[in-house]
Amino acid sequence: MTLPIKSKIFQEIIDGLQAKPASISPKYFYDGLGTSLFQAITHLEEYYPTRIERGIMQSKLSQITQAIGTADVIVEIGAGNCEKVRPLLDTFAPKQYRALDISADFLKTALANLHHDYSAIDMRAIAADITQELSFPDLQDRRILFFYPGSSIGNFNPSEASGLFANLARECHGSGGLLIGVDLVKDINVLERAYNDYLGVTAAFNLNALRHLNHLIESNFSIPNWEHYAFFNQTLGRIEMHLRAKIDQLVNWPGGHRQFYAGEMIHTENSYKYPKPTFLEMLHNAGFTKVNAWTDPDSNFLVCFAGFK
Numbered sequence: 001m002t003l004p005i006k007s008k009i010f011q012e013i014i015d016g017l018q019a020k021p022a023s024i025s026p027k028y029f030y031d032g033l034g035t036s037l038f039q040a041i042t043h044l045e046e047y048y049p050t051r052i053e054r055g056i057m058q059s060k061l062s063q064i065t066q067a068i069g070t071a072d073v074i075v076e077i078g079a080g081n082c083e084k085v086r087p088l089l090d091t092f093a094p095k096q097y098r099a100l101d102i103s104a105d106f107l108k109t110a111l112a113n114l115h116h117d118y119s120a121i122d123m124r125a126i127a128a129d130i131t132q133e134l135s136f137p138d139l140q141d142r143r144i145l146f147f148y149p150g151s152s153i154g155n156f157n158p159s160e161a162s163g164l165f166a167n168l169a170r171e172c173h174g175s176g177g178l179l180i181g182v183d184l185v186k187d188i189n190v191l192e193r194a195y196n197d198y199l200g201v202t203a204a205f206n207l208n209a210l211r212h213l214n215h216l217i218e219s220n221f222s223i224p225n226w227e228h229y230a231f232f233n234q235t236l237g238r239i240e241m242h243l244r245a246k247i248d249q250l251v252n253w254p255g256g257h258r259q260f261y262a263g264e265m266i267h268t269e270n271s272y273k274y275p276k277p278t279f280l281e282m283l284h285n286a287g288f289t290k291v292n293a294w295t296d297p298d299s300n301f302l303v304c305f306a307g308f309k
């Protein structure tokens, strides 16, 4: 899909590319190839979050499901391959499951696979940009379990994350709640290794955003002219990913261009890592009145259920 000049997305991308320093939203990682590259990242030795979160979900499942109680509907945010929800579907047998993700095509295939094994559950794939307000008026009288695994909350800044929590707490109408996984602050070497893997999969994932932009706005980014750069910003508590220009170059798109100089960067992603108390406080401040939390033995990753007393 190429976008008509002046469309909202076209303008958002151009504004980011023209800014100093330049930036683009991490949502532009996720075309078909980007979604597959992210799936590959989750299998990497260096990328611990997926593996550790899965371990907590497995080893603490009975405590987690006990804290949750029951669920009429499970709404998974950033559902991806729709695989993480299986233990929750097994336990709660909800009437409905809704899978929200930015990449609709991938989601539909994943949901079809899941539905094959859970044919009694009404399942719907919803292509959603969760940076926008979420609203579920048709679920008002249901006990909703929002499920947001994978530490994708880290890709929002803390005030956006707090806004999303308040939005979800409101949509719960005093019952159900939010089961969420988040990455915790830890040794800087472990953090930086997770975003600089030896196989270069994260680099490919980052660079692929330029390929996606070329498709979306008909720009002419030359991928070999850019390199992946990721580091932990200790002051802000976040991994930052950037694309760095290797040489001076002019990048064109219909109706505009930008001269990039060697060393100049495009900021593509933040991945916030939280201290546990800060994250729990954010959930409480958003309106959840009861929060249970579980970590792995080394306190690398946190799974929380935020509900109501």
Ligand code: AVI
Binding pocket: 041, 150, 151, 152, 153, 154, 155, 195, 202, 205, 269, 270, 271
């Ligand atoms: C999707 N999100 C939680 C990943 C993260 O760790 O922030 C995206 C990612 N970026 C580089 N590697 C993985």
